[in-house]
Each structure stands twice: as C-alpha cells, then as structure tokens.
C-alpha cells in the first residue's frame with residue numbers, strides 16, 4: 001500500500017495520492033465535490049426518468065466516487081441499473097471502505113454496493129446488477145458482452161501525460177463504439193488531444209461549465225455524444241455548453257495530436273514519445289502561440 005497515500009480533501013472527503021503516477025486521484029478541493037460537479041451533474045439523470053433501464057460503465061473506478069454519486073440518485077428511482085466497472089487496482093476501494101470518513105458519505109444501499117464489489121466483484125439487488133472487471137481496462141473491456149451499449153461512460157484515468165494508454169485514439173474509439181445511441185461519455189479532461197480524438201471518433205463534444213467557485217477555469221471537463229441526437233437532451237438545466245472560440249482554437253494546435261496505442265498494449269513511455277515525435281513533425285500551430293493569444297485576450 002506504500003505507493004498510495006491517504007489524505008483528506010477540502011470538502012472533508014477522503015482521497016489518495018499515487019506516488020507511482022505522481023498524481024492525486026481527485027482535485028484538492030474535494031473528491032466528492034469533483035465527482036458531483038464533473039460527473040453527476042453533466043450526466044443529467046433526469047433525462048432517464050422515462051427509461052426502463054440505464055447501463056453505466058465506470059472506467060477507472062478507484063475509490064468509486066463517480067459511481068457512488070450516480071447510483072445514490074438512481075437507486076431512489078424505479079430505473080433498472082446495469083453497472084460495469086474497469087479498474088486495475090483493487091486497493092483504492094478496499095482502503096476507502098476501511099475509513100469512517102468514506103463510509104459516512106454513503107447511504108446503506110451504496111455502501112452495500114461497494115462492499116459487494118469489493119468482496120466478490122459482483123452486485124445484485126432486485127433488478128439491479130453490477131460487475132467489476134479487475135485488470136487493464138484496455139483488455140478487460142472485452143469481457144463485457146459485445147452487444148452491451150452504455151448510456152453513461154465515466155472516464156476518469158490519471159492525466160494523459162501520466163496514463164496515456166487510457167486516452168489513446170484507439171481506446172477512445174473502442175469506448176465510442178460501446179456508447180448507446182443517446183449515451184454520453186463524460187470526463188474531467190479538457191485536453192485538446194482527447195477532445196480531438198472524440199471528434200474523430202464521430203462524437204459531438206461539449207464543455208462542462210465550471211462551478212461558481214471555479215470561475216477562473218475555462219472548462220471543467222468534456223461531455224461527448226453522438227451527433228444529431230444531442231440537442232433535445234441538453235436543453236434544460238444545462239451543465240455543459242458548446243465549445244468557446246478559445247477551446248475550438250485549442251483543437252487546431254499541436255496539443256490536439258492524439259496518443260496512439262495501436263496494439264492496445266503499449267506502455268506509457270512509448271506512447272508519449274511517439275506523440276512527441278509526431279508533434280515535432282507537425283504543421284499545426286504551436287500551443288504556446290494559442291496560450292499567449294488567450295492569456296493576452298483575458299488580460300484586456
């Protein structure tokens with residue numbers, strides 16, 4: 001457990017820092033707060049109020065905050081839930097379940113869900129069911145039957161520079177194929193490379209509006225969905241919006257060059273260095289000129 005360090009975030013919720021990835025699992029401002037703002041609200045669960053069943057995929061479950069927030073709401077409705085999780089490390093959830101601060105956040109039903117997943121990898125309660133697929137998400141996604149389509153995909157790996165293998169063009173294309181017709185893929189990432197991969201996979205992308213406390217940020221994440229079906233679903237109570245000019249211009253810079261992992265087994269060093277080489281040969285604008293232009297524009 002040595003490479004995982006526990007700490008309490010500003011909203012009082014437990015999080016971890018990975019010495020291996022040299023990155024925290026959540027925003028310092030709050031693990032629970034981040035899941036609520038970047039995953040629960042953009043999911044707009046009210047859109048499923050007339051649906052019989054919702055199918056969810058949590059990519060990088062970690063301590064389980066993203067899933068926990070969403071299940072907490074859904075479990076109060078009559079919607080049938082099918083849940084799948086992808087996660088390489090069993091320790092974050094185990095560690096969280098041993099902490100009172102974590103246990104206190106959740107209702108008994110959600111704690112039961114976490115305990116079942118932790119103990120047996122499976123959950124079932126009434127019509128609801130869930131399975132975690134422990135291991136590398138790039139391979140374990142194939143354990144999920146091919147016909148299953150996800151209404152919500154929660155994509156929450158470490159940052160692209162630390163864990164490029166889960167942000168590759170190929171993995172994003174794989175996730176896109178598993179998205180239901182009206183489904184949405186939600187991530188905290190605002191990286192141009194990731195957004196450009198979503199677009200190339202045929203998705204329309206939106207920018208998650210930062211919460212009132214985060215008004216200095218230009219975006220809090222990305223929601224991607226299939227083209228053509230999106231409008232009616234995002235009209236009310238909008239937590240995301242079309243990309244601003246600044247964000248669109250970001251996609252025309254070298255930052256938009258994707259992470260490539262054609263074998264689905266590449267290691268992070270290889271993936272990063274291949275991208276750096278591609279960036280160095282690119283005709284696209286330097287990101288520094290985009291940054292300069294927008295920093296200047298903001299100051300005026």
Ligand SMILES: C[S@@+](CC[C@H](N)C(=O)[O-])C[C@H]1O[C@@H](n2cnc3c(N)ncnc32)[C@H](O)[C@@H]1O
Pocket residue numbers: 024025026035060061062063064065066086087088089092135136137138156157158163165166
């Ligand atoms: C930012 S944390 C996720 C936080 C989580 N969503 C939560 O609410 O606590 C990233 C997670 O990705 C997992 N991970 C790293 N590489 C992975 C891989 N190849 N396949 C699946 N999970 C992976 C890590 O073990 C870690 O739990």
